[in-house]
Amino acid sequence: DTEVTQTPKHLVMGMTNKKSLKCEQHMGHRAMYWYKQKAKKPPELMFVYSYEKLSINESVPSRFSPECPNSSLLNLHLHALQPEDSALYLCASSLGPGQVSYEQYFGPGTRLTVT
Amino acid sequence: DQQVKQNSPSLSVQEGRISILNCDYTNSMFDYFLWYKKYPAEGPTFLISISSIKDKNEDGRFTVFLNKSAKHLSLHIVPSQPGDSAVYFCAAKGTGGADGLTFGKGTHLIIQP
Numbered sequence: 638d639t640e641v642t643q644t645p646k647h648l649v650m651g652m653t654n655k656k657s658l659k660c661e662q663h664m665g666h667r668a669m670y671w672y673k674q675k676a677k678k679p680p681e682l683m684f685v686y687s688y689e690k691l692s693i694n695e696s697v698p699s700r701f702s703p704e705c706p707n708s709s710l711l712n713l714h715l716h717a718l719q720p721e722d723s724a725l726y727l728c729a730s731s732l733g734p735g736q737v738s739y740e741q742y743f744g745p746g747t748r749l750t751v752t
Numbered sequence: 753d754q755q756v757k758q759n760s761p762s763l764s765v766q767e768g769r770i771s772i773l774n775c776d777y778t779n780s781m782f783d784y785f786l787w788y789k790k791y792p793a794e795g796p797t798f799l800i801s802i803s804s805i806k807d808k809n810e811d812g813r814f815t816v817f818l819n820k821s822a823k824h825l826s827l828h829i830v831p832s833q834p835g836d837s838a839v840y841f842c843a844a845k846g847t848g849g850a851d852g853l854t855f856g857k858g859t860h861l862i863i864q865p
Contacts, residue, residue: 685850734848741786
């Protein structure tokens with residue numbers, strides 16, 4: 638099973654709203670990732686969690702706040718977003734450090750529209 | 753500066769023939785390379801990977817070749833099938849165990865019947 642699930646599938650929010658994106662995997666992976674993908678562009682890394690600790694933050698604005706409650710769950714809390722933050726937000730997971738393979742498995746994404 | 757480059761935005765191939773997708777990289781610290789297939793509004797699907805210590809990896813119809821001296825890799829799909837029509841992303845990872853991936857801009861592969 639290489640499934641990563643993400644909810645919601647679609648989200649429309651105003652610039653003053655607070656919302657959260659959720660990601661879950663049950664593959665026993667110890668690294669989880671958030672990527673952002675704009676139309677006709679490649680995915681861009683936002684955050685990496687390794688063993689439930691934030692290990693990489695690619696200079697993402699503070700209006701995006703990641704959280705890793707346990708090894709299977711990853712959240713992305715959103716607050717005071719801008720219309721240019723509208724994008725497909727992708728979650729991925731991989732085995733983690735010290736493993737022999739580094740494939741990342743992606744969820745279907747959350748299509749976010751900020752109005 | 754783009755560290756992973758896919759210089760062909762699109763490629764059209766006849767069904768049954770070989771599809772060859774190319775990728776170049778500039779960062780010598782990359783040590784693991786992956787190919788993903790993506791349909792619109794879906795997450796990327798992992799296809800095949802290769803470590804920098806190898807020069808070839810094969811999985812069914814998919815073969816990835818790595819030329820480390822030229823910093824070039826290619827994905828061969830043979831025979832090409834209509835279901836292969838999608839955007840293909842080349843991605844690279846640094847030496848850290850949980851590094852994020854750096855993606856190329858993608859190549860839209862169209863398989864003609």
